[in-house]
Amino acid sequence: MSIKIQLNTDVEILGSAPLEGQRLEEFLYLGHPAPASGASPEARFLTRALDFPNVFLALRTPDGYSRLGATRSLDQGRAVAVGFFASSCQGEARQKAFAELVRVAEAWAKEQGAQRIVGPMMMTTWFPYRARMWQEDHSAIGETPRFSWEPQQNPGDESFWSEAGFEVLETYHTKGLGDLAGFAKKLRASRDKAEAKGYRPQAFSALVTDPQSRGELMRGLYELSMESFDEAFLFTPIPYAAFEALYVTGLSALKGGSESLQHAYLLKSAEGEPAAFSFAFVDQGYVVIKTLAVAAKFRGQGLSNAVMSYSCESALAAGVDRMIHALVRRGNISETYAGKAEELWEHRYALFAKSL
Numbered sequence: 001m002s003i004k005i006q007l008n009t010d011v012e013i014l015g016s017a018p019l020e021g022q023r024l025e026e027f028l029y030l031g032h033p034a035p036a037s038g039a040s041p042e043a044r045f046l047t048r049a050l051d052f053p054n055v056f057l058a059l060r061t062p063d064g065y066s067r068l069g070a071t072r073s074l075d076q077g078r079a080v081a082v083g084f085f086a087s088s089c090q091g092e093a094r095q096k097a098f099a100e101l102v103r104v105a106e107a108w109a110k111e112q113g114a115q116r117i118v119g120p121m122m123m124t125t126w127f128p129y130r131a132r133m134w135q136e137d138h139s140a141i142g143e144t145p146r147f148s149w150e151p152q153q154n155p156g157d158e159s160f161w162s163e164a165g166f167e168v169l170e171t172y173h174t175k176g177l178g179d180l181a182g183f184a185k186k187l188r189a190s191r192d193k194a195e196a197k198g199y200r201p202q203a204f205s206a207l208v209t210d211p212q213s214r215g216e217l218m219r220g221l222y223e224l225s226m227e228s229f230d231e232a233f234l235f236t237p238i239p240y241a242a243f244e245a246l247y248v249t250g251l252s253a254l255k256g257g258s259e260s261l262q263h264a265y266l267l268k269s270a271e272g273e274p275a276a277f278s279f280a281f282v283d284q285g286y287v288v289i290k291t292l293a294v295a296a297k298f299r300g301q302g303l304s305n306a307v308m309s310y311s312c313e314s315a316l317a318a319g320v321d322r323m324i325h326a327l328v329r330r331g332n333i334s335e336t337y338a339g340k341a342e343e344l345w346e347h348r349y350a351l352f353a354k355s356l
Contacts, residue, residue, distance in 0.1 A: 009100060009103070009104055010059060010060070010061070010100075011057050011058070011059045011100060011101060011104045012057065012058045012059070012060070013055060013056075013057060013104075014026070014027055014056040014057065014058050014067075015055070015056060016050070016053075016054050016055060016056070017045065017046050017047070017048065017049060017050045017054055017056070018046065018047050018048055018049055019046045019047065019056060020047070024043070024046060024047065026058060026065075026067075027046065027056055027058060027067050027084075028040045028042060028043060028046070030064070030065040030066070030067065030086060030087070030088045031058075031060065031065035031088070032065075042084065042122070045122060045123065045127065046069075050071065050123065052071050052072050052073040052077075052123065053071070053072040053112055054069065054070065054071040054072070054073075054123070055069070055070050055105070055108050056068075056069045056070075056084070057069070057070070057101050057104055057105065059097050059100055059101055061089070061093065061097065063089045063090075063093035063094075063097070064087060064088035064089035064090075064093065064094075064097070065087070065088050065089075066085070066086070066087035066088070066089055066094070066097035066098070066101060067084060067085070067086055067087070067101070068082065068083075068084055068085050068098075068101035068102065068104075068105055069082070069083055069084035069122070069123075070082050070105040070108055070109060070117070071083075071122075071123040071124075072109070072112045072114055073123050073124050073236060074118055074121075074124065074234055074236060075115075075234070077112075077113070077114070078113075078114060078115045078116070079114055079115065079116050079117065079118050079353075080105070080108075080109035080112065080114045080116075080117045080118070081117075081118055081119060081121035081122070081123055081124065081129070082102065082105050082117050082118065082119035082120065082121065083119055083120045083121045083122040083123070083128070083129065084122055085098060085101070085120060085153070085157070085160075094157075094160075095159075095160055095163060098157070098160040098164065099160070099163070099164050102117075102164050105117065106354075106356060109356055110356050114356060115355065115356055116353050116354060116355045116356055117353065117354050117356065118169060118234070118351065118352070118353045119161065119166070119351075119352055119353075120151070120153065120161075120351075120352075121351070124234075124236040124238070125232075125233075125234050125235065125236065126236070126238055126242075126243075126246060127246075128151065128152075129151075129351065130151050130172055130327070130349040130350065130351050131151055131153055131157070131158040131161065131349060131350055131351070131352070132150060132151040132152075132153060132155075132158060132347065132348075132349055133158055133348045133349055133350050134155045134156075134158065136348040137345070137346065137347050137348060138345065138346055139344070139345035139346075140343070140344055140345060141176075141344050141345060144176065144344075144345045144347070145283075145284045145286075147174075147283060147284065147288075147326075148283075149283075149288070149290070149326065149327075150174065150327075150347065150349075151349055158350070161350075161352040162352070164354070165354055166352035166353060166354045167352065167353060167354070168350050168351070168352060169350075169351045169352055169353035170233060170329060170330070170350070170351045171329075171330045171348065171349070171350050171351075172327055172328060172329050172330065172348070172349040172350070172351070173327075173328055173330065173346050173347065173348050173349065174324060174325065174326050174327055174328070174346070174347045174349075175324065175325050175328075175343055175344075175345070175346050176286060176322065176323075176324055176343075176344040176345045176346075177322065177323050177324065177325070177341035177342060177343055177344060178321070178322055178341065178342040178343075178344050179321070179341055179342045180287065180312055180315060180316055180320065180321045180322055180323050180341070181316055181321060182341065182342075183312060183323065183341040184309060184312035184313055184316060187305045187306070187308060187309035187312065188309060189302075190302035190303075190305035190306045190309065191305070191306045191309035191310070193301070193302060193306070194267070194301065194302065194303055194306035195306075197270065197301070198269065198270025199267050199268065199269055199270065199275060199303070199306065200267070200268055200270075201265045201266070201267050201268075201307065201310045202217075202265065202266045202267075202268065203261065203262050203263075203264065203265055203310075203314070204217065204261035204262075204264040204265070204266065204279075205260075205261040205262040205264075207266065208261060217266060218243075218244050218247060219240070220266060220274035220277070221243075221247065221266070221274075221277060221279075221293075222240050222243045222244070223274065223295075224274055224276070224277055224293045224294075224295055225243070225291075225293055227295055227296055228293035228294060228295065228296075229293070233329060260281050260282070261281070262314055262318075263280045263281055263282060263287055263311045263314045263315050263318070264277070264278060264279050264280050264281065264311065265277065265278050265280075265307050265310040265311055265314075266307075267303060267306060267307040267310075269298065273295075274295065275294065275295050275298040275303055276292070276293060276294040276295065276298065276303040276304060276306070276307045277291070277292075277293055277307060278291070278292055278304075278307040278308050278310065278311045279291040279292075280308075280311035280315070282315060282318065282320055283324075285320065285322060286320065286322045286323055286324045287311060287312065287314075287315035287320050287322070287323045287324070288323070288324045288326050289308060289311060289323060289324065289325050289326065290326050290327075292304050292307070292308060294307075322344070323341065327349070
């Protein structure tokens with residue numbers, strides 16, 4: 001693959017996914033052999049063919065090795081997602097490597113007919129995206145955990161985006177909340193009301209052990225997600241096979257196997273239709289509410305509160321009394337949940353964009 005524009009650059013075009021052999025290893029491990037600990041989590045994106053035009057870039061300088069990926073996957077192809085940045089460089093050399101890689105990604109995006117680039121984002125919002133804004137964190141309890149599901153960029157890398165001419169497109173936050181018992185008590189009325197109408201909960205942990213019920217769960221989650229998030233910011237539909245692979249990967253990454261899913265619930269109507277779900281798990285002493293979704297025909301009945309109530313009660317029974325609302329977009333209705341609990345700390349994130 002070549003970029004037609006004359007760029008005067010040392011950036012190497014590694015090619016499109018799937019990357020294989022030495023090129024894959026160089027991209028994943030910054031020019032070094034694979035570590036004995038096993039494959040990078042990013043390998044699952046790079047070793048399979050993607051449905052979107054994409055390109056992966058590398059830059060080797062005396063200061064180190066750096067890489068970046070770009071995917072024409074947003075806004076019906078009118079925007080390119082830029083992500084996968086990593087570098088063995090430090091300080092000013094790291095920032096310069098980022099700027100040069102982004103310059104080449106911009107040229108590729110223009111050739112693709114894109115009107116803007118958005119980052120950091122690995123392909124779509126279904127995969128890791130956003131930058132941690134380290135300087136904007138605040139806490140009432142001192143040092144806070146660093147979670148594996150948060151953006152993992154090095155502190156300081158977030159400034160590279162504005163230095164490269166990007167502007168903040170959207171902001172997000174994660175809040176750690178205390179007094180889970182008090183929070184759950186406030187949700188109880190919605191739960192009781194749902195149960196009186198015939199809604200019944202099913203824990204993911206009880207559904208994933210049997211192939212038939214696991215398949216029904218995955219299909220229900222897929223349909224709920226596609227419908228619930230259809231109007232979400234930068235939403236990109238994905239086929240069922242990709243969704244299933246994504247969820248299976250995510251579920252298998254949770255510690256404790258199927259028991260980790262005892263706090264995640266699917267809520268079904270009296271007729272047995274999937275109505276809502278709460279994807280929740282315990283991490284470092286907190287029950288993390290990662291995703292809430294309610295089908296359109298069942299909205300307006302307090303089902304998000306109801307299904308979340310089961311997750312909270314389950315966590316309380318397991319001895320957990322803190323919770324997290326994870327990676328919430330500013331202005332999202334989910335922000336109101338935090339007002340029902342004691343705020344302990346907040347981590348902030350941003351997504352950046354640049355017009356071409």
